[in-house]
Amino acid sequence: MTDLPLARNPLRRSLLTGTGAAIAFGTLGPVRSAFAQGAPARSLPAYAAFKDAGSMIVHSANTIETRRGAAGNGALTTVNQLYVRNNLTPPSADIVAKPDDWVVQIEGVRRPKSLTVRELKAMRTERVAMVLQCSGNGRGMFPSKPSGTPWQVGAAGCVMWTGVPVRDLVHATGGVLPGMLFMTGTGGEVLPVGVDAKSRVERSVPAAAMEDAVLAWEINGQPIPLAHGGPLRLVVPGFTGVNSVKYVKKLAFTTVESDSSIQQTDYRMTPSAEAAIRPTDPSVWQMPPKSWINTPLAGVAKLGARGLLIQGVAFAGVNAVKQVDVSMDGGATWQRAALAGPDLGRFAWRQFELPVQLPAGQYVLASRVTDVRGNVQVENRVENKAGYLNSSWRDHAVAITVA
Structure with a gap:
């Protein structure tokens, strides 16, 4: 797959900037659907209990899909109808009880530092609307039946994020160090005892993606819930959802891609005939039309x-x-x-x-x-x-x- 060119973000204007944006989320959300079909096969897990059960298909505790047509054709997808995909069990809900205390480390810059969400909120904020889509959305349509959740179209939604532009953070910390080719986000999930550290959720994307990326604490004008990566999420517009790391605790600029399994041997465009996924196969980054x-x-x-x-x-x-x-x-x-x-x-x-x-x-x-x-x-x-x-x-x- 050839990556599409990265370009500047056109949303840097007053309409979508700051907490007083002119867009009212209630008027943009989808109409309640007449198309939700049937009842969910499984119960919603506790951390996603706020979801509209009639609109969702619960594949597993970590994979919940929006039924086709259930969210209508609205400009924004309501949070209670947005799909859920977690690569690991979410952290304790305690982390969203005091969201302003969450700390993220900024590394690979001239003046590395740790910042709380409270400190981030004191900086200039920006809103960006983007499609959040799981890399495997549409997998259920492959005749080869690949392993993994058989998503149809419902592992996608369009939402509005509020946060600090990463480019501003980079400027405030003296700029990226020379030779740093990638922007790497590390999630705050807790690995079970005995599990290899390479199983952590950590994704690297080309460093140029920082021009549009945001460290976000709000989704559709409300605090990001645990199900969607609260209290803080790295948002990388135009890239598949796995690259927008949830519960982000470290944002680093690095010379090489992460050595995590989710980077090296997962989310690669490996030909179907290959026996194993190879780190040299193209990474799943930007989304095609x-x-x-x-x-x-x-x-x-x-x-x-x-x-x-x-x-x-x-x-x-x-x-x-x-x-x-x-x-x-x-x-x-x-x-x-x-x-x-x-x-x-x-x-x-x-x-x-x-x-x-x-x-x-x-x-x-x-x-x-x-x-x-x-x-x-x-x-x-x-x-x-x-x-x-x-x-x-x-x-x-x-x-x-x-x-």
Whole structure:
């Protein structure tokens, strides 16, 4: 996989800066869904008990998916409908009882220091809207059935983070030391006794990602709950969720990538035929262009007085969305959809919609996004051993019958 170019963050403006942002989260959240289907297979774990159970699929205590269509097509995903993915058991809930006391170390800079969340809050803050998506979102669509959670589209959401820009922290600590090629975040999970230290959650991304990264303490205007990495999370816009390290206790600039297992032998685009994941395989970093339809869902669709309204969401990693096209015949022909709702910046998803008149019959609906750099959502998934980065518009298509 070729990484897309990193670029500057266009959200540095008063609309999305500071605690008094003009956007009201309550007005941007998704409409309560009429599409949640069935009941959750398992009970929500205690640390995620606040979730809307009818909107979620509980795969395990550490993997909870949003049902397709349950969150609607809102510009922002409400926290109680946002998916959960933890690589290790979360720390004790005690750490979010006094969030301002949490300490993060800043290393690999000219003046290393430790800062509490309280001290971070005294600095200039910034808000950034971004798609948070698990690297394995869409894994359940791979015919090869890779090991891991069989996510469909629900290991993703669009949320607003509030925190300190990492570039400001770097400036305040004298700048990055020469030769530091990576930004490395270390999570605060407690490893069980006897477990190798390389099992820690620690991820490295190219150091240039610091230009857009944020140390965040709020999600959608509220303190980050334990389920989503509170009291402090490293947020790396445009990159898959694993790179936005939860419970971050150390942010370091390093000459080499972390030696943790989650960096070296996990989250790599290893060809399916390979026996083992290799550290030389491309790391799962930036997200490629991707979209899917949330309305209608697969099954029988009844036309309203004005026909059928096709709706969905689209995003393109570090790049802004330029356009979305929709097909009703499985990709044989395409029509331009309209971008709807607010534009929250290049890291956020865009809502799209297309009203159509369809006679009774069977249809295969698909969507395809193009970003401002001309990158187009792929037709077919990139086959890989672990089922990462499935952005295939064909896999995400829905078959409907118009009555």
